Amino acid sequence: xxxxxxxxxxxxxxxxxxxxxxxxxxxxxxRAPQIGGALAATVDxxxxxxxxxxxxxxxxxxxxxxxxxxxAAQxxxxxxxxPLAALTAAALGLAFxxxxxxxxxxxRELLIHGELGYVATYAAGPSAVLTLLADDRANVGxxxxxxxxxxxxxxxALAASRHSPPPPPTSPPAPxxxxxxxxGARTPPEDEPRRPPLERRRRNPPSPM
Amino acid sequence: xxxxxxxxxxxxxxxxGAIGVALxxxxxxxxxxxxxxxxxxxxEVAAAGNTDVVRAKLRTMEHLGLQDEIEDILITLGTxxxxxxxxxxxxxxxxxxxxxxxxGKSNLAxxxxxxxxxxxxxxx
Numbered sequence: 001x002x003x004x005x006x007x008x009x010x011x012x013x014x015x016x017x018x019x020x021x022x023x024x025x026x027x028x029x030x031r032a033p034q035i036g037g038a039l040a041a042t043v044d045x046x047x048x049x050x051x052x053x054x055x056x057x058x059x060x061x062x063x064x065x066x067x068x069x070x071x072a073a074q075x076x077x078x079x080x081x082x083p084l085a086a087l088t089a090a091a092l093g094l095a096f097x098x099x100x101x102x103x104x105x106x107x108r109e110l111l112i113h114g115e116l117g118y119v120a121t122y123a124a125g126p127s128a129v130l131t132l133l134a135d136d137r138a139n140v141g142x143x144x145x146x147x148x149x150x151x152x153x154x155x156x157a158l159a160a161s162r163h164s165p166p167p168p169p170t171s172p173p174a175p176x177x178x179x180x181x182x183x184g185a186r187t188p189p190e191d192e193p194r195r196p197p198l199e200r201r202r203r204n205p206p207s208p209m
Numbered sequence: 210x211x212x213x214x215x216x217x218x219x220x221x222x223x224x225x226g227a228i229g230v231a232l233x234x235x236x237x238x239x240x241x242x243x244x245x246x247x248x249x250x251x252x253e254v255a256a257a258g259n260t261d262v263v264r265a266k267l268r269t270m271e272h273l274g275l276q277d278e279i280e281d282i283l284i285t286l287g288t289x290x291x292x293x294x295x296x297x298x299x300x301x302x303x304x305x306x307x308x309x310x311x312x313g314k315s316n317l318a319x320x321x322x323x324x325x326x327x328x329x330x331x332x333x
Binding site for chain 1: 237240254256257258
């Protein structure tokens, strides 16, 4: 399990921070102090930006961290983001299936209420999601308002960056409208088995269990 | 005894100058029902925001050591009155009624009296 997350973390060297997304997350936390953490991720589990509270001291048991580009090390000092993005992708898969099976249309949000707080996930455009963490005293009405608003803006920012020309000439141009392919630079290595794009996944009829 | 929908409609219809009315759960900040409002007055936003108002006041009372309860809260704007009335019946624990009034068209004393009556008959 850990090694899988590490693999993901290594792969994330390829992930380029989306302009404006991180600013949106920090703006959200400043505006709504009851929101304890925010994470923007693609629907297939890649971290786009995160603001999961105060930075933790760098973990000693992760030698893979050394020698990484500064860009990746910036988010790597908070290891919670990676598993959370992966879990969000897994939870979304189930949520999409539930939505599909019950005919509720396109996915909008997912709210998990635990004894000690809430985990809320909002669709941010077609290829990304915003996950927010709040404690049990949180005002859910406000969580929804802020979450929907910020997710909408993140979706717009991603759509805008998708239309801008892809920066690296080495990677092939991303197909328009593809899931999680908001830029050529974020495409995972070719040998990685990719999950099918979400739109396609959604159209597949749920197979009998 | 009247249900939520009927009570909100009655408040909207019988209180002069009413812009919008909502029944709000202040443990979650979500509205159990809304009537009125519209594009220029989002009652969901009002429900979430006024939940913070009620919670702040309850916390302040606790810090002051007051063993009391809030009956209602009046907020006077330039052109509007906003009235918050906490439900006192056991079934309405953690809920409040919220009404926004046009200051020029409403009678505050009458509105407060009517809201009290509607709250007393509300069964959630």
